[in-house]
Amino acid sequence: MENTAQSSGTEEMLVLIPILLLLPLLFFILRHFKILSSPLKSPLVPPGPYPWPIIGNILQLGKKPHVTLTQLALNYGPLISLRLGTTLMVVGSSPVVAKEILKTHDRVLSGRHVPSVFAYMRSELNNLSLGWSLECSGRWKFLRTLCRAELFSGKALESQACLQEKKVMDMVELLGTMEGKVVNIGEVIFATVFNMLSNVLLSRDFISLKDESVGGVLKGLIRKLMEVISAPDVSDFFPILGRFDLQGQKKKTLDLIGSISFAWADIIKERRERKGSVVLQEQDFLDVMIDNNFTDKQINQLLLELFSAGTETSSSTIVWAMAELIKNLESMKKVREELAREIKQDVVKEFHLPQLNYLQASVKETLRLHPPAPLLLPHRAIESYQVTSYTIPKDSQVLVNVWAIGRDPLYWEDPLVFKPERFLNSALDFKGNDFEFLPFSAGRRICPGLPMAAKVVPLVLASLIHFFDWSLPHGYDPEELDMSEKFGATLKKEQPLYLIPKVRK
Numbered sequence: 266m267e268n269t270a271q272s273s274g275t276e277e278m279l280v281l282i283p284i285l286l287l288l289p290l291l292f293f294i295l296r297h298f299k300i301l302s303s304p305l306k307s308p309l310v311p312p313g314p315y316p317w318p319i320i321g322n323i324l325q326l327g328k329k330p331h332v333t334l335t336q337l338a339l340n341y342g343p344l345i346s347l348r349l350g351t352t353l354m355v356v357g358s359s360p361v362v363a364k365e366i367l368k369t370h371d372r373v374l375s376g377r378h379v380p381s382v383f384a385y386m387r388s389e390l391n392n393l394s395l396g397w398s399l400e401c402s403g404r405w406k407f408l409r410t411l412c413r414a415e416l417f418s419g420k421a422l423e424s425q426a427c428l429q430e431k432k433v434m435d436m437v438e439l440l441g442t443m444e445g446k447v448v449n450i451g452e453v454i455f456a457t458v459f460n461m462l463s464n465v466l467l468s469r470d471f472i473s474l475k476d477e478s479v480g481g482v483l484k485g486l487i488r489k490l491m492e493v494i495s496a497p498d499v500s501d502f503f504p505i506l507g508r509f510d511l512q513g514q515k516k517k518t519l520d521l522i523g524s525i526s527f528a529w530a531d532i533i534k535e536r537r538e539r540k541g542s543v544v545l546q547e548q549d550f551l552d553v554m555i556d557n558n559f560t561d562k563q564i565n566q567l568l569l570e571l572f573s574a575g576t577e578t579s580s581s582t583i584v585w586a587m588a589e590l591i592k593n594l595e596s597m598k599k600v601r602e603e604l605a606r607e608i609k610q611d612v613v614k615e616f617h618l619p620q621l622n623y624l625q626a627s628v629k630e631t632l633r634l635h636p637p638a639p640l641l642l643p644h645r646a647i648e649s650y651q652v653t654s655y656t657i658p659k660d661s662q663v664l665v666n667v668w669a670i671g672r673d674p675l676y677w678e679d680p681l682v683f684k685p686e687r688f689l690n691s692a693l694d695f696k697g698n699d700f701e702f703l704p705f706s707a708g709r710r711i712c713p714g715l716p717m718a719a720k721v722v723p724l725v726l727a728s729l730i731h732f733f734d735w736s737l738p739h740g741y742d743p744e745e746l747d748m749s750e751k752f753g754a755t756l757k758k759e760q761p762l763y764l765i766p767k768v769r770k
């Protein structure tokens with residue numbers, strides 16, 4: 266999910282551009298023979314930049330849509346619309362509009378705009394999906410309830426605590442052997458977060474920390490999948506072309522899903538067999554899915570959604586927090602002092618977390634400046650609707666630019682400065698009630714993994730800082746850790762963070 270709105274793709278753009286150039290001709294023919302009706306002639310839709318004929322504003326979005334959309338909001342106001350082919354995209358960029366979308370009109374605007382690469386799910390999976398469920402249907406509610414009870418409730422999280430702490434100590438041990446060496450910290454953090462989740466879901470590590478390049482094949486496949494899903498796809502702009510799969514996105518997605526699912530296929534098979542013969546003492550989430558009669562395809566889909574939504578988001582938040590703290594040494598010092606005071610010589614445990622106010626404030630400040638899903642996941646208007654004085658037509662894509670809201674000088678003093686203090690002695694939280702701070706969204710579609718992320722992120726970050734002093738490799742310019750819009754929402758992909766650990770005595 267991370268950087269959903271951020272296109273990965275030079276490769277995809279190269280395929281997309283000739284298709285876009287040929288589209289006017291194709292549409293002229295379709296319109297001429299009355300196969301295609303006139304594109305969205307709507308009532309008063311929100312204002313926005315003038316669209317080009319047929320392709321609309323597609324080429325204006327650029328490589329970092331959240332940054333472009335922030336600029337456009339300055340010109341056209343906090344509720345804007347853009348035409349992407351025959352699809353209308355509506356974007357809210359202020360706390361007031363975010364509240365309208367995610368709270369006041371949540372029922373109508375909590376549909377999901379599903380990328381055409383996932384159209385197969387409707388038939389093959391009977392729509393059993395969390396993230397890509399078209400509406401907040403009964404089946405979606407069932408999945409949310411199941412995940413809440415088994416993965417994200419207070420009780421579930423408590424039962425995961427030992428395991429999570431163990432995975433963090435594996436990471437600390439590994440880094441201890443790398444003292445003085447240059448480490449790509451993002452890779453180590455990703456592997457740790459991935460294994461924390463894979464142990465809860467399938468009782469197994471999936472990424473060996475000891476690999477030369479920490480991570481291995483599975484990580485590459487998951488990253489590639491995220492790239493393909495978030496790359497611009499002509500079928501999303503012109504759904505009528507979906508069946509032709511002109512860019513081959515659907516095929517690539519299905520191939521990748523096949524390869525990723527292969528990684529756990531044997532585990533599912535073996536668990537089904539074992540369940541028939543032995544009474545299992547310890548249950549993981551795979552057991553729960555089997556007990557609920559999920560098919561293999563449904564298990565694959567849910568695992569994929571949880572891994573893709575939960576790993577890159579959490580790990581990139583930790584990497585950004587490290588980058589901000591390396592750059593803001595005063596804040597780093599305060600985190601260290603707090604850890605020394607509260608944890609002393611102990612290892613960091615989950616029960617310590619509520620005492621770590623400054624560390625928690627640093628995580629919030631990181632999420633304010635670098636929300637991993639800067640435009641959330643695209644919502645969809647289930648029916649035509651009136652928001653402020655404008656109409657949002659049925660099936661429009663609806664986004665909230667939480668990145669822009671988190672940097673709006675109207676709501677934040679010195680918005681570009683990393684200042685965890687702003688969250689100290691403040692009730693401001695990311696639980697979906699404060700519309701100026703929405704890294705996890707709000708309303709029906711609020712991130713279900715929030716309670717897990719709220720434990721995993723500070724636990725990993727606290728351990729990294731408690732056990733090690735960090736320095737940048739020689740010749741690495743701290744200015745390179747650009748905290749502005751240069752790197753958009755991603756630090757890891759565009760500029761990996763290399764650091765040198767020194768064990769703290």
Ligand code: HEM
Pocket residue numbers: 377395396397398462570571572574575576578579582636637638641642643644704705706707709710711712713714715717718722
């Ligand atoms: C820092 C960490 C995380 C952040 C900032 C984050 C943020 C988000 C956001 C913004 C959305 C979209 C909400 C919307 O469309 O309105 C979302 C959806 C989702 N997230 Fe997270 N997330 C994080 C971690 C996790 C974790 C750890 C998991 C699970 C293991 C998870 C699972 C999901 C799922 C399944 C959805 C789709 C929910 C639905 O459509 O009903 N996320 N997340």
